[in-house]
Amino acid sequence: MKIRSIIKSVIPAFLLDYCREYIQLSQRNPAFTKRKILCRGIILRPRKGNDQRDDFVRQFALMCSKQRFEVGTYYVYPFDTMTLRVLPRGIAGICSITADFGKILKSDLQQLRQTLCRCSDKDFATRENGIIESIERLASGIASRLESEHTERAEVLRTYFPSMLYRKPQTLDEAIQKQLFYNALFWQVGHRHIGLGRLDKILYEYYERDIRESRITDTEAKELLRHMILTLGKDTRAKSVSLIGDTGQYILLGGIDDDERTIQNRLTLLFLELFTELNIPDPKLILRVNSETNDEVWSRAIRCISTSCGSPLLMNERPVMENMVRFGYDAKDVAQVGTSACWEPLIIGKSFDQNNPFRSASPLKVLNDLLLGDNKTYASFEELLAAYKTVFAGELRSVVHDIDFDCSPLFTLFFDDCIRREKDFTQGGAIYAYHGAQVVGLPNAINALLNIKEIVFERHLYTLDDCREAMRRNFAGYEDLYSMLLATGKKYGSTDEEVITLTNDLMEFVGEIMSICMCNGEKIKVGFSSPAYVALAKQVGASLDGRKAGEPFAVHISPISSAIDISKILDFASRLNYTGNRINGNVVDFILPSAYVRQPEKLKAILKDACDKGIFELQLNVLDKQTLIDAKAHPDKYPNLIVRVWGFSAYFNDLPEAFQDNLIRRAETYATA
Amino acid sequence: MQLLKVTSIQRGCVYDGRGVRTTVFLKGCSLHCPWCCNPETISTDNEIFIDESKCLKNQRMQGRFCRSCERCGGEMPITACPLGVGENTVKYHTPEELYEILIKDIGLFAQTGGGVTFSGGEPLLQAEELIPLLQKLKQENIDVVFETTLVAPTDALIRVLPYADGFIVDFKLQPQMKLYDTIYLRRIKAHYALLNGKRITNRLVFVNELAAHREQVVSVLRELGIERIELLLCHDLGAKKYEKLGLAHTDCSADKKLIIQFNNYLKSKNIKASLLTI
Ligand code: SF4
Ligand code: SF4
Numbered sequence: 001m002k003i004r005s006i007i008k009s010v011i012p013a014f015l016l017d018y019c020r021e022y023i024q025l026s027q028r029n030p031a032f033t034k035r036k037i038l039c040r041g042i043i044l045r046p047r048k049g050n051d052q053r054d055d056f057v058r059q060f061a062l063m064c065s066k067q068r069f070e071v072g073t074y075y076v077y078p079f080d081t082m083t084l085r086v087l088p089r090g091i092a093g094i095c096s097i098t099a100d101f102g103k104i105l106k107s108d109l110q111q112l113r114q115t116l117c118r119c120s121d122k123d124f125a126t127r128e129n130g131i132i133e134s135i136e137r138l139a140s141g142i143a144s145r146l147e148s149e150h151t152e153r154a155e156v157l158r159t160y161f162p163s164m165l166y167r168k169p170q171t172l173d174e175a176i177q178k179q180l181f182y183n184a185l186f187w188q189v190g191h192r193h194i195g196l197g198r199l200d201k202i203l204y205e206y207y208e209r210d211i212r213e214s215r216i217t218d219t220e221a222k223e224l225l226r227h228m229i230l231t232l233g234k235d236t237r238a239k240s241v242s243l244i245g246d247t248g249q250y251i252l253l254g255g256i257d258d259d260e261r262t263i264q265n266r267l268t269l270l271f272l273e274l275f276t277e278l279n280i281p282d283p284k285l286i287l288r289v290n291s292e293t294n295d296e297v298w299s300r301a302i303r304c305i306s307t308s309c310g311s312p313l314l315m316n317e318r319p320v321m322e323n324m325v326r327f328g329y330d331a332k333d334v335a336q337v338g339t340s341a342c343w344e345p346l347i348i349g350k351s352f353d354q355n356n357p358f359r360s361a362s363p364l365k366v367l368n369d370l371l372l373g374d375n376k377t378y379a380s381f382e383e384l385l386a387a388y389k390t391v392f393a394g395e396l397r398s399v400v401h402d403i404d405f406d407c408s409p410l411f412t413l414f415f416d417d418c419i420r421r422e423k424d425f426t427q428g429g430a431i432y433a434y435h436g437a438q439v440v441g442l443p444n445a446i447n448a449l450l451n452i453k454e455i456v457f458e459r460h461l462y463t464l465d466d467c468r469e470a471m472r473r474n475f476a477g478y479e480d481l482y483s484m485l486l487a488t489g490k491k492y493g494s495t496d497e498e499v500i501t502l503t504n505d506l507m508e509f510v511g512e513i514m515s516i517c518m519c520n521g522e523k524i525k526v527g528f529s530s531p532a533y534v535a536l537a538k539q540v541g542a543s544l545d546g547r548k549a550g551e552p553f554a555v556h557i558s559p560i561s562s563a564i565d566i567s568k569i570l571d572f573a574s575r576l577n578y579t580g581n582r583i584n585g586n587v588v589d590f591i592l593p594s595a596y597v598r599q600p601e602k603l604k605a606i607l608k609d610a611c612d613k614g615i616f617e618l619q620l621n622v623l624d625k626q627t628l629i630d631a632k633a634h635p636d637k638y639p640n641l642i643v644r645v646w647g648f649s650a651y652f653n654d655l656p657e658a659f660q661d662n663l664i665r666r667a668e669t670y671a672t673a
Numbered sequence: 674m675q676l677l678k679v680t681s682i683q684r685g686c687v688y689d690g691r692g693v694r695t696t697v698f699l700k701g702c703s704l705h706c707p708w709c710c711n712p713e714t715i716s717t718d719n720e721i722f723i724d725e726s727k728c729l730k731n732q733r734m735q736g737r738f739c740r741s742c743e744r745c746g747g748e749m750p751i752t753a754c755p756l757g758v759g760e761n762t763v764k765y766h767t768p769e770e771l772y773e774i775l776i777k778d779i780g781l782f783a784q785t786g787g788g789v790t791f792s793g794g795e796p797l798l799q800a801e802e803l804i805p806l807l808q809k810l811k812q813e814n815i816d817v818v819f820e821t822t823l824v825a826p827t828d829a830l831i832r833v834l835p836y837a838d839g840f841i842v843d844f845k846l847q848p849q850m851k852l853y854d855t856i857y858l859r860r861i862k863a864h865y866a867l868l869n870g871k872r873i874t875n876r877l878v879f880v881n882e883l884a885a886h887r888e889q890v891v892s893v894l895r896e897l898g899i900e901r902i903e904l905l906l907c908h909d910l911g912a913k914k915y916e917k918l919g920l921a922h923t924d925c926s927a928d929k930k931l932i933i934q935f936n937n938y939l940k941s942k943n944i945k946a947s948l949l950t951i
Contacts, residue, residue, distance in 0.1 A: 455755070459755070461737065461738045461755060462737065466737075479729070479732075479734060480729050480734060480735070480736025480737065480738070480739070480756075481736070483727065483729070483736075483756045484736070484738075484755045484756055487727070487755065487756045487757040488755055488757075565684075565685065566685060567684040567685035567778070568684075571777065595687075595688070596687065599687035599688065601785070602687035602692065602693045602785060602787075603687065605692070605693050605781055605784045605785040605787075606685055606687075606693060606781065608784060609778070609780050609781040609784065612780055613780070
């Protein structure tokens, strides 16, 4: 801390910014030397005094004229990892948006121009026209580069650039190219976690027509999709937000459409098949399931999960959609539910919901603070619980605050509501801006409370002061208490009524407090899954769930006891109450012993049953502890070992040690379940 | 009310038999197979699992709660140890309680053709106590399978027959069991005949000693009219449990090569044998 402030006082701020920007560029491009980055990096800084939106347009124009792209690849993907758009100080970037690529594919820039002519806000129209011009400039730049390529593929691509900007794609191949082109632009302007959306639904009409008119075969279509997936995955490092792999590029499959019919077509199967074969961490799949999801889709999904690539995450769409409507989303819109990169529901093409912009609330930290801070004696567990709720409420309120977000005249162009309202995407253009908060480590807090209740108040084995001392000493000299905390009775994840009641009680409480919090004038949602289970836990001392100082929290909705197996945790999760505002992602996360993979039919039945009973979402790792231990010791033997981390998949070798160890520990715990 | 003596209940079993099943392990068995991997199910007494590795006394420590523990001269039974050092092997359930646990997965049973498997121990030894539960399960049309050695009173088998859809019959032809006498064979033959019309899976735990008795095995199987059998390689899975019960045990782990040879031999004698891997 001290060193930091000394550096700050000696080095001028602009130089610090400069360093920071170059560090960012070199993190995105680990293959390049510092010198190369200094020479080649293009940094587009904000201009002071400009309207933020105008400045965006200016930066975007520069980007489109300066950026370098390759044209020798199967698809042209104009994302230059060496070009960086810098946001003004204090402005938060936009994350995890899924535009409606179905509409984008059908978009015609000429028509959009005409629509803009009719706008009453001329500044708005000028800005959007500026965006259109830049897109056109980039596309014609690509076209002229393609002119000089003398390959068969370049010849095909020349027919798309720039014509595709002004028409609905004529083939699946063109549709994929157009989708990739715009996707790359969203990344290039510095938006992160760009979701791909419902590609089986969106691309099907092009696929179907190509097949019907015998333009391509099914195998050729699969090959095109393979190229698309690999193109999206080639810049994983530059796209990753925190850990490598955390890009938020999800392809959504299945689920009902506006007409209530479930999408399950040949492309749904092809995507599942491709991910099973490719076994790559990025992009990833999310599958929306309901009672109509057919057997073949289920079977292929199970096969895909069994490869341990972590895809697809299953979203049990009925409870998700019903609760979204109850919260305030329009019933007409929820059929187009997608997620924010990982699991937090939003509406594709309509949401500017930022579902993870706050620090996660930590119920365990608050419990520790309460116990260690007041030295009070409590007459009963109920009294302690009441005191706990008071401080927990403070923590919950403290995480939510207003945020100045980046703008996006680029998204504005492709979100119908923005043009209709003549407002920027983040400034009232998108019709939904329900941001979301997250709670991390609730399972640990529940276990700590259950332990206190039993050990201190029911069995009187230790006093609260003993517990406090043990926490302060990180259990040194209190090994007996430590073992007891881990061994004792009721645990999060069991279907014991007391456990379920306490969990639901606290979840309802969280919901209640959050319902009076607002962000930028809108009500917010809250969820019980969070990526912060390692980072935040580092700052939390020993706790009465039997956790030593700094050890990670439980991951989302998952057991931290070997007595709880997959059946129990699924039962438990289906009995939690997700109504009200408690919809911001509630994922059961479990590591299945690989024996389940040998019985795919039965695993399928277990998962289907859990959906019938009402879980919210589910992601699975299929791993053996032994493999993980070996992989940690001999990384070179396992270059392709993929694991599911919080809501994305990553190569095991790319993970920081704390995450590797946490996975090993969990695999061990669940193997005995 | 007759209580059922249960050692454990496993939901979501995917390895054993049709569909996804819930297996109920019942206590009590008249045989003492040296390889038994659930030794706590053999005796009908309530034995106690004692996990010495968890006990603080063994680590030369004393928790505050240890002072009142019977191990340290106090009153508290070891089964009340908050570290879970002592654990009762038997849990007593009324048929109603068991039923409530079993029907949790009724949807899953229906979807997969699964159901409930009564195993043990020898489940037939609690036939009488099981009847009210079996009646309730059948009212809900739940598939019921018994995993049994058929070494039980004939009456017991007859009592459960109307409710059973299937049987996994575990043959005891290993020389260690010394059951080649005519009494065992006669009884098994009679009991096996009663299973007519039910789904039957035949099973034999393979120990190395069987290799030298392969002709006898074939002749018994022929006599019983068995054409298909699953062979299960004997593993030393129960070691930790013997230790926790304070019982001596011998490691009967079998040789993979021998089981393959044995398997091939049975096949050559027109008995469809298959290796079951768990
Ligand atoms: S209470 Fe008894 S059994 Fe438990 S740790 Fe202490 S001495 Fe061992
Ligand atoms: S028959 Fe089964 S339960 Fe009984 S001793 Fe043998 S292996 Fe164990």
